[in-house]
Amino acid sequence: MFLSVTLALLTGFLNTLKLFVLTLVFSLPLGLLISFGSMKNLRILKYPVKFFIWIIRGTPLMLQLLVIYYGPGIILKHNIWGSGDSGRFTAALVAFVINYSCYFSEIYRGGIQSIPVGQYEAGQVLGLTKRQIFFKIILLQVIKRIIPPMSNEIITLTKDTSLARIIAVYEVIWEGQSFIKSAGIIWPLFYTGAFYLIFSGLLTLLFGYAEKKLGYFQTK
Amino acid sequence: MILEVKNLKKSFGNTEVLKDISFSMEKGDVLSIIGSSGSGKTTLLRCLNFLETPDEGVIKVNEETLFDPALSSSMSEKEIRNKRLHFGLVFQSFNLFPQYTALENVCLAPSLLAKENPSMDVSGLSDLAMGLLEQMGLSAKADNYPHELSGGQQQRVAIARALALNPDILCFDEPTSALDPELTGEVLRVIRELADKNTTMIIVTHEMSFARDVSDRAIFMDGGVIVEEGPSKQVIDDPKMERTKQFLSYYK
Numbered sequence: 001m002f003l004s005v006t007l008a009l010l011t012g013f014l015n016t017l018k019l020f021v022l023t024l025v026f027s028l029p030l031g032l033l034i035s036f037g038s039m040k041n042l043r044i045l046k047y048p049v050k051f052f053i054w055i056i057r058g059t060p061l062m063l064q065l066l067v068i069y070y071g072p073g074i075i076l077k078h079n080i081w082g083s084g085d086s087g088r089f090t091a092a093l094v095a096f097v098i099n100y101s102c103y104f105s106e107i108y109r110g111g112i113q114s115i116p117v118g119q120y121e122a123g124q125v126l127g128l129t130k131r132q133i134f135f136k137i138i139l140l141q142v143i144k145r146i147i148p149p150m151s152n153e154i155i156t157l158t159k160d161t162s163l164a165r166i167i168a169v170y171e172v173i174w175e176g177q178s179f180i181k182s183a184g185i186i187w188p189l190f191y192t193g194a195f196y197l198i199f200s201g202l203l204t205l206l207f208g209y210a211e212k213k214l215g216y217f218q219t220k
Numbered sequence: 221m222i223l224e225v226k227n228l229k230k231s232f233g234n235t236e237v238l239k240d241i242s243f244s245m246e247k248g249d250v251l252s253i254i255g256s257s258g259s260g261k262t263t264l265l266r267c268l269n270f271l272e273t274p275d276e277g278v279i280k281v282n283e284e285t286l287f288d289p290a291l292s293s294s295m296s297e298k299e300i301r302n303k304r305l306h307f308g309l310v311f312q313s314f315n316l317f318p319q320y321t322a323l324e325n326v327c328l329a330p331s332l333l334a335k336e337n338p339s340m341d342v343s344g345l346s347d348l349a350m351g352l353l354e355q356m357g358l359s360a361k362a363d364n365y366p367h368e369l370s371g372g373q374q375q376r377v378a379i380a381r382a383l384a385l386n387p388d389i390l391c392f393d394e395p396t397s398a399l400d401p402e403l404t405g406e407v408l409r410v411i412r413e414l415a416d417k418n419t420t421m422i423i424v425t426h427e428m429s430f431a432r433d434v435s436d437r438a439i440f441m442d443g444g445v446i447v448e449e450g451p452s453k454q455v456i457d458d459p460k461m462e463r464t465k466q467f468l469s470y471y472k
Binding site: 116119121137141 | 269270271297301302304305307308309311313315316317318319328329332333365366367381382385
């Protein structure tokens, strides 16, 4: 029994991991773009972006999942997500990417705006381009500063992936819960908790390592 | 004439910070700009370094017009960058890049510029940078990060960093205002050595005796205009204008 539960949960957790990794792959860069939009001195860009962030951060992720999955089919009379498991997974991924990009964008914005203007000016008077200033001087300082809030958000993401079950993405908790019906046992549910604990433990170690790695310099 | 500034004007909103600034410099000159806070000294330096765009006026270096209002709107980022390189600027707050060692701070800009112009020779770059750090008395600190250095050492790295691009005119914006008297001394000493090597420099400073001893000429600014200009000994020891006398009386 233990073995078959472990195998079932592993299958579910693989889906959880896939959602987690792909969400990060897309939302980390997209969040940076959104943060640039929210900082631009261009009203026609800045205010719509800020409005969008407000909507996404101000409504439950659960609601966004439902709207993104069912919305197109009902409004456009056409299921844009494709059928079956992969269609539901894609819809869940899109919802997660949009949601997390917005949260990340605010973390980036805080980090970028906390870098003293003197760092940009020093780069400018040395004849560097805006691009060089951002990538060679500013970015690493921003990364160092945002590791603590980022690690918070990313650990939250591991657990938020469980929300995808609302549109029947078979992640680990779904698998664990199925044993209540099929075998009348509750312990597989506790077992799923262990998966999350171990994974977030690993992430904590990873972020601790990154923080230490960047400890060789100090920002003002 | 290495630098010629004519009728420079700059306002922030309704505040006129520079009202009508004209002056010139010869190669090898050291010019001190003195005056109370808010007199426009720093804004003037920032205009020369293209950190601010003047509203009116002309800036020429070696007869080449770097700025006039007709030019400014059509200048590309690349053009502005090239023009900037005529000037170097040392900030009051050092602004070293914290993630790079002293040596890397000095090398960063020249090596990035060299990447864009493959014709530039980079083989001697680290020797050049080491030489500059040595000149600043910092050869032992080349591999230290800024937070491991004292304020005076950081400012000296910043001076080496500015010199690495070999600017025509090196500007200092109150280079010792963030330092205690002991550290001030070591920074002033290296600026003095640069003056002895005929480096063309503009120094905004509140160190009056230093300004008098090191610079050839001095400008006293007040309220966005040049009140008095002349040989530094005369301006600082024997000012002609009432406002200059009043300002300098606080230093006696």
